[in-house]
Amino acid sequence: MSDAAQPTAAEVRAAAEAVKTALDRHLAAVERRTGEDDPAVYEAFNELAAAAEAYDELLYDRYDEVTPFEIPGADDSLPPYTGPEEPNALSVLIRRDYAVAEPQRLLAQAQRIEAADDEGTEGSGTVHGALGILFGEFEPDEIASRHKEFGLEEGDSTLWVLAADEPAEPGEWLEAPFEQADPQRVVCRFDVSAVFDDLDDEDDEDDGVDGGLAADLDELDDLEDVDDVEGEDLDGDLEPLDAERR
Numbered sequence: 001m002s003d004a005a006q007p008t009a010a011e012v013r014a015a016a017e018a019v020k021t022a023l024d025r026h027l028a029a030v031e032r033r034t035g036e037d038d039p040a041v042y043e044a045f046n047e048l049a050a051a052a053e054a055y056d057e058l059l060y061d062r063y064d065e066v067t068p069f070e071i072p073g074a075d076d077s078l079p080p081y082t083g084p085e086e087p088n089a090l091s092v093l094i095r096r097d098y099a100v101a102e103p104q105r106l107l108a109q110a111q112r113i114e115a116a117d118d119e120g121t122e123g124s125g126t127v128h129g130a131l132g133i134l135f136g137e138f139e140p141d142e143i144a145s146r147h148k149e150f151g152l153e154e155g156d157s158t159l160w161v162l163a164a165d166e167p168a169e170p171g172e173w174l175e176a177p178f179e180q181a182d183p184q185r186v187v188c189r190f191d192v193s194a195v196f197d198d199l200d201d202e203d204d205e206d207d208g209v210d211g212g213l214a215a216d217l218d219e220l221d222d223l224e225d226v227d228d229v230e231g232e233d234l235d236g237d238l239e240p241l242d243a244e245r246r
Contacts, residue, residue, distance in 0.1 A: 007062050008062075012062050015055035019055045025044050042079070056069075082185070083163035083182075084163055089168075091162045091168075093178060094159050096155075100153075101152060106127060106130050107125070107130050109150050110130030154192075156191070156192065158190070158191045158192070161186065163187050
C-alpha cells in the first residue's frame, strides 16, 4: 500500500475506540440476554466482530501490526430468528457430504443388494450406479451410521430445522427443494465437521454413536461374506458423530 493510501494515526485510534465501545455493548447485551438465541446478543456480536476486523486492518496498514484476536465472521452463524412464534409446520433440511474412499467395497455392497433384488436391479458395475442402489435400499440415517461398510468416508454435514406458517402443498417445492431456505426461520441447527475434532478428541475415542443415529447391529451379520473386501471387518466399526450447535 502506498503512503498516500495509509490510514492516519487518528483513524487507527478511532477504530480502537470503536472496538472498546462495541466490546462494552456486547458485554451489556450478554448480561441482559433473555435466552440462548437473543437477537440483541447476536447483533452486538456482529458489531464487535466488524469493529475488531476494521481495527485490525487499519492497524496493519498503518503500523504493520496485527491483533491476537480471531473473531468468527457473521456468515459463520445464523441471523436472528424472525419466523412465527408458534409454527404450524416445519421443514428439515439435511446435507451430508461423503468421499468414496473404497470404491471396491461400495461396488461389492451394491452387487450384493442387486443379487438379492427380486426385481432385477441393475447398475452395480459403476460407482454412480452403485450409489443409486445403495441410497435406494437404505435410509440416509442408516447410511450415515454405517458409512464405513459402504466404502464411504464422512465429510461435513448440517441439519437445519425451519419454521413455516403452513405446510407446503404436495409437490410444491420438489423441483428446487432448498431454494427458499430462509436462515431467519431456522429454529435450530446442528453441524458436524472435522474442524471440531480438536475440541472433541475424547469423544472420538468412544464406541457409541451420537445424535440418536444408532446402527442395528443384527443387520450387519449378513455382510461378512463380501468377496471384494479382503481382511476387513464388516461388523460396523461405528464412530460417534460430533454435533456442534450454532
